[in-house]
Amino acid sequence: MAPPPSNPHRHTQQLCFVLPILLLSSVAAESTPSFSSHCPSPAPSPDLHTDANDTNALLEHFHFSPGFFSGSGASNLFMPGISGYFSFLPHAVSRTADPAVIHLSSATLTLFGKRAEEHNGTLGFGSYERIYDVAVSFRLDGYYSTTTFELCMVGTGTDTDGPVKRYADLALRLRVPSKPSLVDPFVAGHLEGGVDFETVYLVTYADGDVYKYSEGRATCPAEAATTSARGGFSCAALRSRLLSEYRLRHAQSNSSSLPRLHEPAMIVNQVHCAANGAVRLYAVFSNDVMPWARTNRFAVENQAVVAEGFWDAETRRLCLRACRVELAVSYWSSAAEKLEVRECGIGMSFWFPAVWTVRDRSATAAMLWNGSQAASGDAGVTSDPITASAFQYIIRTTTTTTNLSDVKYSYTQTFLDTATRHYLNANKKTKASFPGAYKFSSYRDFEFRFFADNDEMVRERGQAYPVSIGSAMVDGDELAAEYAFSRHAAAEMKQSRLVNISYGILFQFTAFDRPDCSEIKAEGVYDTETGFLSMLGCRELNVSTDCKVLITVQLTSLEESQPSGHGKGRISSLRDKTDVLYFESRNITLYGMYSEQVSESIWRMDLERIITLASSTLSCAFIVLQILHIKRNRDAALATSITMLAVLALGCAIPLALDLHTLLANRDKQFVELSGSAGLLDLQELVQRAPALIAFVLQLRLLQLAWAGRLSSSHHHRSLGSERRVLQVCLPLYLIGAAVTGVIHDGNSRSARKDPLFGEDPGTLWGALASYAGLATDGFLLPQVVLNAISSESSSARALSPWFYVGGTVIRVTPHVYDVFRARRYVQSARPSYVYANPRDGLFGSAAWDVVVTCGATALAFLLFWQQRPGGDVRRTKTGGY
Incomplete structure (x- = not known):
């Protein structure tokens, strides 16, 4: 029987299907390094079925602690002189036909280091070097010998920092002890490659539960x-x-x-x-x-x-x-x-x-x-x-894992006597509400941060935390410390006015761009009625200990609302000036907030979010009412100032633009830092800007209606001439204000550079100009008042709805009134967070300026009401209108 005729199309289809597979196989073979050439031992062996329990045990054996790497290859991959670390993560492992060989078919080696890149500075600060973290990963496959303890793997690497760079033909050789011991506890080896990859040496401490302890138990004397x-x-x-x-x-x-x-x-x-x-x-x-x-x-x-x-x-x-x-x-x-x-x-x-x-x-x-x-x-x-x-x-x-509840503190009587003597000689404040004297006091109220005043070119700052208050240990685990304070310390402070207390004080200073740190351990007495703290402390030096350091602090009462926060103090030496351990006294300024003030600040920020949302919503309603007013009164569109509407639209657009810039700058993060806020806020804060976005769209619609009404009128040439005269009056005022803002911002920047550690952040020039745009929006009625003054027809037409200009004025004035109230009601902190009415939005940032702006905006609204009232135009013309 003759064979069936061949189908040339079928062979062609098979060839088209097989060729790509062969090509991909050849490419894969070329890109995968040869195991035999890089790892002559251990010799590969066929895989065997490995059950789950055995697989987990083998994976645990090859799971190493993060280790140390070095060598010329490390200096080429990362910044030299800065140590990094590596991690080794096994993915798949199985036993082989050779009982002494284990196949580690998939593992990832990752090198973590740092790199630097040049950045051009802003505002004349020049260029600077930004150091950032980077990781290079390697995918590996190889075999491990249980007799020689050698692990040899081959694979490729990928560097994704910038343009993707691949490293091929790499080999990892490690010595992994089968049972680490005291004399053989390390996993060590090296990673090497071709001509474009220099050797990297690796070492780490053997991890896992498989460890061979020495015979006999170590004993303590x-x-x-x-x-x-x-x-x-x-x-x-x-x-x-x-x-x-x-x-x-x-x-x-x-x-x-x-x-x-x-x-x-x-x-x-x-x-x-x-x-x-x-x-x-x-x-x-x-x-x-x-x-x-x-x-x-x-x-x-x-x-x-x-x-x-x-x-x-x-x-x-x-x-x-x-x-x-x-x-x-x-x-x-x-x-x-x-x-x-x-x-x-x-x-x-x-x-x-x-x-x-x-x-x-x-x-x-x-x-x-x-x-x-x-x-x-x-x-x-x-x-x-x-x-x-x-x-x-x-x-x-x-502290969350250090429970010191069973530790007792033993005060030194000589230290307490010295501290009490200086307490009695000090001028103390009258009775007020200080930490320990009011109902909702917490041990955290005794923590404070400070910076020191000195005449040298040295920046000094520090923090102090209580170790014990009375018989209660308040250091260590937070929950245990709060329990010890409320159970023991609070009761002791109610029974006695003068309470023993001990502190740990960390003092950090920077001289010639070199940071240093020292610790003072102190104990003394605290007056719960006057908030005065007097302590004697010890500071560790290179070869000795100085225990004649006096620390006195006058805490700020809860009723005071000063920017200094916690109060002021002094660190001085009780030694003679001729003593080698003597040092010049330092006045310290404390900053921070009490626990009740923190709760009050959180409540204030929540309230400010509600006010912001309500203001944006009301603004939308008032703009809608003005749109309806223009549609009902055709002459209103012709009499409305285009300059005023443009200023309002710009005032709505600038905050949205700043928020968009913040979002784009942090698009890879789950949080953003909103302009003018010192805290990190969630992306949900941007959702709250939706009413502001709607107000901006409505403002553009209002501007379009006014412009269309001008062009459709037979008197549009005359109205445009009046608008040009408004610009001639208002534009120079706006430009002068912008110039003054730039000068003030430059002066604030110079002051901040003189004291870069504690000087107030002047912000950016764009932020200053945005604040000035807000000020111009506060006086949004100025162009309309000027237009009414030079054109009697505008006032007679009643261009603006009372809801629009009265409601808009109230919305613009309310932040300034609230700012004055908040400055007197709430305690400021070193890094305050504002959601509504940021004080930096004011040109001069003072309460007096808030009053001036409020009075000015109110005066413009009253003047506009007088111009638009019936009979309010004293220069009535014969034409009667347009």
Whole structure:
């Protein structure tokens, strides 16, 4: 039987279908790097079915903590000298036919760093460099050997910052210990590519629950017993307290038992623990004692330790055995591959002090000693151990997880006596409502921020927060602090006028563009009836502690409404001027708001939103009434001033344009900062501008009707001549006002540049001109009054409806009246938020100017009423009208 005849069209269709697949396969083969050329080992093996539980366990093994990267490739990708971090996220993994090989078929490596770009400044400030965050991602596929602990993967990378840039033919080689241990705790390796990608070195602390603890438990020395706060073991709470930066105190004789660990600060940035109380951690030692927020990120320093141990439930301490870690080579060099674990004879202990004093307020304390004698059975501490205490302001950044309710504060009597003596010698205010004396007081009312006055070119500012009030601890967890205040401190302040109090004061200053920070721990007495605070404090210096610092503060009463907010104070030294620790006194100005004032401010902003919405809605109604008035009276369109309607339309358009600019500038964000508001408002605020948009459209319709009425009249030439005369009178006034606004704005900008930290923000020139446009809109009746004065027919025609000009005047005057009321009724803060009647919208920003504008707008409305009343035109002509 003969074969069926072939169908040439069918073969053609098959060829057209197969060719694209072959082409795509060849392109994919060219773009995917060859595994065998980059990863000779481990050898690939066929995948096997892997159940869900096994897959999850394998994925957990390859889930690393964010790590550190460096090398020449890092300097080419990101800004050199600024460290970044990387993350490694596995997506799919399976076992293979080779039991010693695991296939990690999909994973993402992401490098996070910073880049800089030049920007041209505005208002004559020149160009500046903007530093921003950027990430470069790599998609990888490879195999892991459980015998050699080598992970080798190949793939491609993508840089989406600016024009998309792709990196092909990349290989990642990592050593991932199967069971990390004290002497083998790191995941390290490098990422390398072709000619356009230089090597990037990676290292991180091994994550996951699979960890091999050493045999035997680490012990804490008996002679170093301390009083620790109550509470059992909690992995989450322990981790949140240990992750911090610690100030180290070495022996005064400089004969520390650990001479290699001589840095002043220790940062614990990796903590892992198990349910049975086992704990392991990684800590670095640094010469930088500034509390930069870096405690949750893996770092590489010259000296570091890895430690492991267990929580001792009896003594409520964490006992650890530690090993010193050093860089094999400087990790910024191209030869760096790993960190080396060397000396393992270091003992570490952490505990949580149950009693705080003015000198020691550590939520977490630690000690390091030479534990090499432990091998011979001696668990004692050698001479001159290193003690450590967590920076208190680092703890305050995690107050939601730091419960200090079981910590007691012990006041120092000599400090209280000195503070009381200076309190008795001070001139205090009369009785008023101060924090602690009124019903709705909160411990937050005792917090304040301040800036210092000095004659040097140094900018100084700070913040003060209460640690304890009476017997109540008000530091730490917010809920526990509020409960302790209302339960104990508030009752003690009602029973006694003079209450013991302790503070933590952070003092930040900038000299020659170099920021620095210091802390003062103080305690003293507080008068609930006069709001006077007198304290004696200690400040930490490089090699000593100065405990003769006097802090006196006079708080502002709740009834006062001054821009200073909380009041004024003074920080001075009680030492002789010849003493090396003496410093010049500083007057401080406090700013902030009390809790009742904050609630009142929120209520005020809600009220202002309602007023704004009501004003916009009423404006629409008044414009509609004027449109109906023009349609009913044909002569009204001819007698209405086009200049006045143009000014009103411009006054409606400018706020909408500013809001649109804000929206476009923040189109990738979920919030915008509206013009004139110091707070971040939701996009829903723009929806509230809908009535303003409707008013603008109606205003354009009114302008179109008036213009059409002019052109359809037989007397339009005469009316246009009158309108030109109105422009000749009004336009120079508007231009002079704009020039004056520019001069005032320039003067405010110069003043702000002299005091860039605390000077009032002058805003932009566009913002100043927008404020002036609002002022011109306040006097929107001026062109109509001028037109009526030069043309008697305009007044006789009653161009404007009383609803329009009286209602419009009321809408324009109400913000100024409200501004005067608000300035006297509400307490201003350092960063006030205004939704309605921003004081900066005034040309001079004063209450007197608000009164002047109100009187001027009212006078124009009264003058227009007099012009449009029957018989109000004293120059009645014979024509009787147009």
